Amino acid sequence: MSLDLSWIIHWGLFNVVVLYGIGIFLPFAFYRNAHFQNLVAHGAAMAASIVGVVLGLAGLWAPEPVTFSVLSNLPLLTFQVRVDPLASFFVLIISLAGFAVSQFAMGYVREFENRRSIGALGGLYNAFLLSMTLVILADDGFFFLIVWEIMSLVSYFLVVTEHEKPETRYAGFFYLIMTHVGTAFIIVTYLVFYQQAGSFSFEAFRHPAAPLPEGFRTLAFAAALIGFGTKAGIVPLHVWLPYAHPAAPSHVSALMSGVMIKTAIYGLVRVYFDFLGGTFPWWWGFIVLAIGAVSALLGVMYALMEHDLKSLLAYHSVENIGIILMGIGAGMIFQSYGLSNLAALGLLAGLYHTINHAMFKGLLFLGAGSTLYATHTRNMEEYGGLIRKMPWTAFFFLVGAVSISALPPSNGFVSEWLTFQSLFLSFQIPDVLMKIMLPIGAAMLALTGVLALACFAKAFGISFLAMPRSAHAREAQEVPWAMRIGMAEMALFCVVLGLAPMGVVPMIDRVTAPLTGITIAEKIVSEGGFALVPAPDKGFASISTPVLGLLLIVLVPAALLTAVVIGGRLRKRFYKTWGCGINLKPRMEYTATGFTQPIKQVFDMIYRPTVKLETEMLEESRYFAKRMRFETHIEPVFQKYLYDPVVRVLSLLADRLRVVQAGSLHLYLTYIFLTLIILLLWVR
Amino acid sequence: MVIHPDIGSQLVNFCSALLLLTCFAIIAQRRLSACVDLFALQSVFLAVTAALVAFLTGAHHIYIAAALTVVIKAMILPRILKAVIERLNVTRELVLNINIPSSLLVCGALVILAFYITQPIISLGFLLTKDSLAIALAIVLIGFFTMIARKKAVTQVIGFLVIENGLFLGATAAAYGMPLIVELGVFFDVLVAGLIIGIYTHRLQDTFDSVDTTKLTALKE
Amino acid sequence: MIESVVITFVQAVVILAVSPFIVGLIRKVKARLQCRQGPGWLQPYYDLVKLFRKDVVASTHTSWIFTASPYIIFASTLAAVLLVPIFLSTVPLNFAGDVITVVYLLALGTFFLILAGLDAGSAFGGMGSSREAIVASLTEPAMILSIFAVGLTAGSTNLSTIVHKTALLQGIVTDPPPHLMALAALFIVTLAETGRVPVDNPATHLELTMIHEAMILEYSGRYLALVEWASAMKLLLFLTLISNIFAPWGIATEPEPVWMIFGVAVWLVKVSGLAVLIGVIESMFAKLRLFRVTDFLGLAFILSLLAIIFFYILRG
Incomplete structure (x- = not known):
């Protein structure tokens, strides 16, 4: 059995690279036929994603991590990949989302036919998926940084697809700068490990020759938080995200928001639990938790004020990254007090929310892409009544909205509930301050959850319900089947993740077990596999989404039956909405701005x-x-009080430095010459 | 009659918690006369707490203090304040320096702070009223905050009286009350302070046609 | 298994049957306080039956959301009620959800109610939805936290465990201060979530002040009946929460028929008492301005947070 799995993993690794490779290069062979390019590029991506799913599942169930390496001629660089449960889980996320998004893209990129090279778009898209997969699989610091950089650059190119718009160019530039600042900090992290381990291999990071001194550990912690945090979009490093994610084509937005920011979560878990493993000071976990809570709350608050559907979703990514970090932070706090059961629970909650967010955020971005495709605008105030023009899109968007609002029995509910439980279980911590801080985190999570509900009630209600608010919305048509099927797949993943937590929890448990040294799946899943009980020895709480789902499914017809029994057959007349005696016009409807006005005032x-x-x-x-x-x-508080001063100082310094930039070719040559001489002296 | 110390301690805690609750009610209240009523209610709770401590510890002089609390703080001072409000025709709504939700958040933080500060003392203590010490400190801090966050002179009087209530609770909790003579002195002080502030409010009204204390900045010439 | 199904079914029937009575009781109390006779006790039942039998008039601008919402709201509220102990301290569906689930099931109803308010395109519906969104976002965290503060003593967020342990004298008796604050918070939440004065006025149809009534303005016939019945159930659910979490004594702790019948009787007395209290409050106070409501709800949030802090502090 184990031999078979190892063979499957090798087969999967090979085929994933080959199929994405085909997706990158083959479209250019058909440069005359855009339609064919589209089919080849996204077909290859779909095939590669299926292989990726197989690879992820095999890696999760493999008894031992599988490594595979190609030596290169360059010093310090080994192309080594390692398929362990943590990596496999993220490969699974990327591949599941990638599959549905590629399906969607087949329909969506027709929007760009005649305007853009479909071959280039499809090739970059495949390169993006491949680079993300390799970031997860990389088992060598240098290799990781190379693919990380490729991922960032490829996503930059995808963001600026519509580069004729100035705001897109601005978004792309902003993203490029921020992501490189982040990368710099990741390099710092790895250098800290490198100076102790003497090698860039992750294996050496994990087991350095001499244990890292405390100061260096803290430096690695902080640098990783800033570095990966920039990519993940934690507050206050999130400012690029609401510009860049919406600017990209929608299927790429779905991947960036749903999946790419998860590579940063992967990096954080890898560095904290794997490299720095064991015990941390309690304040590390607390900082992660606090940043998570602030990101969650501010993310949803800014999302509420956003009336560009895609920007709104981008801000919700900030929120959900915050929720994920709250789970992980709680896990780290528990870990530092030696409560491994709870540490595993917190981490599990965070990772469960990671896969959930990938699915429902992907779904929502696909939905937003569909409305964009149909109406050619992202402004919610110009939508309205789309549910009658685009019933399928509306339904799938509603599934996503219910999931992200964490309403039972959706998947978002399960993971938010687990996060709540891990925060509430703080009473097992010996320190009183932490005992209190975790429930305060839970309070912020509760507020976040309900504000998200308000936000998606707004997003769905204003966009899809009532009367069309503009000519765009009046003339909208349902999107092609390829796009609808892509959304249906995502919606299906959401529903399954919600109704089958007893299948998902053991899977994630295989990921957390090596990191926390304890397996909790058997304890958590109880009642014949139907209920989740986070702390069985305490009998703290339990939920069962299958039963809740069943209950709702039984009670809705029961309500229908009650109505029929008491009231008899339904007699229904239609008449237009009462508008105080005048004809109701779309202009009289509540707008998105109006809807959120009380929240803004409060x-x-x-x-x-x-x-x-x-x-x-x-x-x-x-x-x-x-x-x-x-x-x-x-x-825009952060831009005004944090970024603008930094930029001002930087440009001031740059002004000073202009002295060396005299513009004379000879002077530059002199610089190079002097550098060369100094280097030569140094080497000697 | 002997009451189990645990239950006694619970009861004292319960009453102190009621005191703190009224503090929050005062902070959340916008109507001036309601604030005065709440202060009277708080004083009644304080008297009950004191009587309870007196009963449990057998320190009979605290009964006198409790009775004085009811008479002075729950009856006389609220009368004076209401008379001031009525006579000066102060507008009924408070003027806020800091809005109510933020004030509530600040007060919540103050409670945590109070507990954090008194925690070393609490863990050492053996008195049945030891937890009330933290609550007393919290009430003092909230009273102080009320004086900062509300503009009208009358609200500042209320803040001052709330501080006094907190101090009294603290004294009862930490030392089972002060010597009777000190307590009598304090009550006399409070009464006089109440009267003086009443007169001061009148002057303020006469001079500036308003009881908004921010107008006092005009006096600096 | 069969016993569980029967108990669950009986619980559903009891809630469905009693909830209109509570609404009627509050109206009656208000009427008497205004020196009116008021409608008869059975009026809410007549109203429901009449509404069920009437024709439905639906707006041409609406979609299937408008039609489906009453059923979803009704089902989600009923599902939430089935998780709450009423006459038996351990409900059969205990394992299926805890207090967070109850709150989020109610939120599911709120979500669809907000959508239904927006669906008809009328400005009133939008206004109601918008206000409901802000009220809900301030109350629901307070509700979770206040019950959690109580749950800390019981060591569980499952309502059945909380009620069971309190009934066996382990709850409010051992930690009075946090329970007191949680009670205050939960009471404010109850007034807000069920749309009572001073947050909302269920008796008014004045455009500028209504919240709940504005959202359901376009509903008629059986849809309106379902929504009204659901909101009556929600009111009863909150009263039950208050009475059974803070004073569950009298509830059956074993599934014995005699004790359960006794439990129903005691519960009826308790919720009726609370209903009278609400009636008195509605008669005594005026509705707050919308932007003053947030102060009121902020108080509930802070109180519930303080309750948790107090628990830890007092326990050390």
Whole structure:
């Protein structure tokens, strides 16, 4: 059996690379036929994703990690990959999402036919998926950094697909800078390990010759948090994310928001639990938890004020990364107090939310892509009534909205519930301060959860319900089948992850077991596999989403039956909505801005809104307005108070440095010459 | 009659918690007269707590203090304050320096802070009222915060009186009450302070046509 | 197994049957306090039957969300009720969900109610939905935290365990201060979530002030009946939570028929008492302005947080 799995893993590794490779290069062979290019590129990506799913599952169940390496001629660099449960789990996430997104892309990229090279788009898309898979699999620091950089660059190229728009160029540039700042910090992390291990191999990182001194461990912790945190979009390093993710083509947005930011979560778990494993000071976990809580709350709050559907979803990525980090942070706190059962629970909750978020965020971005495809605008205020034009898209978007709002029995509910439980179980921690801080985190999570509900009630209600608000929405048509099937697959993944936690928990348990040294799946899954009980020895709490699902499925017809028994046959008449005696027009509907107005007013400490109202009166009477203009903005706090000063200082310094940039070719040559001489002296 | 010390301690805690709850109610309240009522209610709770401690410890002089609390803080001072409010025709809504939700958050943080500060003392203590010490400190801090966060002179009086309540609770909790003569002195002080502040509020009204204490900055010439 | 199904079914029937009575009781109390006779005790039942039998008028602008929502709201509320101990301290469905599940099941109903409010395209519905969104986002965290504060004593967030242990004298008796704060918070949450004064006024149809009524303005006939019945159940659920979490005494701790019948009787007395209290509050206070409501709800949030802090502090 084990031999077979190892063979499958090798087969999978080979085929994933080959199939993505085909997807990268083959489309260029058909440069005349865009349609064919589309089929080849995304067909290859789908085939590779299926192989990736097999690879991930095999890696999860393999008894031992499988390594595979290709030596290169360059010093320090080995192309070594390692398939262990943690990596396999993330490969599974990438491949599952990749499969559905590729399916969707087959329909979606037709939008770009005649405008863009489909071959280049498809090739880059495959390269993006491949680089993400390799980032996860890499078992060597140098190799990791190379593929990480490729991933960043390829995603940059994808972000600037529509580079004729200035805001897209700005978004791409912003992203490029931030991601490189992040990469710099990751390099610092790895250098810290390298100076102790003497090699860039992850195996050496894991078991350094001499244990790392405390200061270096802390440095590695902080640098990894900033480095990976930039990619993940934690507050306050999130500012690039709401620009870059929406600017990309929607299927790429789905991958960036759903999957790419998860590579950063992977990096954090890898560094903290694998490399720095064992015990940490309690404040590491606390910092991760606090950053998670703040990111979650601010993410959802800014999302509420966003009326560009894709930006809204991007801000929700900040929120969900926060929720994931709350689980992981709670796990780290428990780990530092030696409560391995709970540490495993916290980590499990975080990873469960990771796969859930990949699915429902992917689904929602595909839904947003569909509305964009149909209406050619991202502004929610121009949607409305789309549920009648695009019933399928509306239904799938609703599934995603219910999931991300964590309503039972969806998958988001299961993972948020697990996070809640791991935060509430803080009463086992000996330290009183931490005992109190974790429930405060839970309070912020509760607030986040309900604000997310409000936000998606807005997103779905304003976009899909009521009357069309613009000509775009009136003329919308349902999207092609390829896109609908892609969304259906994602929705299916969401439903399965929600209704079958007893299957998912043991799977994630295989990931957390090597990291925390304890397996908890058998204890957590109880009642004949139908309920989850996070702390069985304490009898703390339990849920059972299959039973809840069943209950709802039984009770809805029961309600129907009650109505029929009491009231008899349904007699229904249709009449237009009452509008105080005048004909109801779309202009009278509640807008997204109006919907969130109370929230803006209640939390004005955070939003610091500015409102401008200009009224132009009729000349005849000052009681009748001719034209009114309303403008409202919220203050971009982080850009204004954190980034702008930094940028100002930097450009000031750059001004000073202009002295060396005289523009003379000879001077530059002199610089190079001097550098060369100094280097030669150094080497001697 | 002997009451099990655990139950006694629970009861004292319970009453102190009621005191803290009224503090939060005062912070969350926008109507001036309701604030005065809540302060009277808080004083009643304080008297009950003191009486309870007196009963449990047999320190009979605390009964006198409890009775004085009811008379002075729950009856006389609220009357004076209400008279001031009525006579000065102060607008009924409070003027806030800091809005209510944020004030509540700050007060929540103050409670944690109070517990954090008193924790070493609590863990050493053996008195049945030891937990009330933390609550007393929290009440003092919240009282202080009320004085900072609310603008009107009347609210500042209430803040001051809340601080006094907290101190009294602290004294009862930490030392089973102060010597009677000190307590009598304190009550006299409070009464006089109440009267003086009443008069001061009048002056403020006469001079500035308002009881907004921020107007006092105009006096600096 | 059969016993569990029967008990669950009986619980559903009891809740369905009693919930209109509570609504009627509050109306009656209010009427008497206003020196009116008020409608008869059975009026809410008549209203429901009448609404079920009436024709439905639906807006041409609506979609299937509008039609499906009443059923989903009704089902999710009923599902939430089945997780709450009413006359027996350990409900058969205990394993299926804890208090967080109850809150999120109610949130499922709220979500669809908000969507239904937006679906017809009328400005009233949108206004109600928008206000419901802010009220819900402030109350639901407070609700989770307040019950969690109580759950700490019982060592569980499962409602059945909490009620069972409190009934056996391990709850409010051993940790009064956190329970007191949690009770205050949960009471505020109850007023807000069930749309009572001072947060919302169930008796008004004044456009500018209504929240719940604005969302369901477009509903008629059986849809309205289902929504009204669901909100009556929600009210009863909250009253049951308050009475059974903080004073469960009298509830059956074993599934013995005699004790369960006794449990029903005691529970009826307790929830009726709370209903009278709500009626009195509605008569005494005026509705708050929407932006003052947030102060009120913020108080609930802070209180529930304090309850948790107090628990840890007092336990050390």
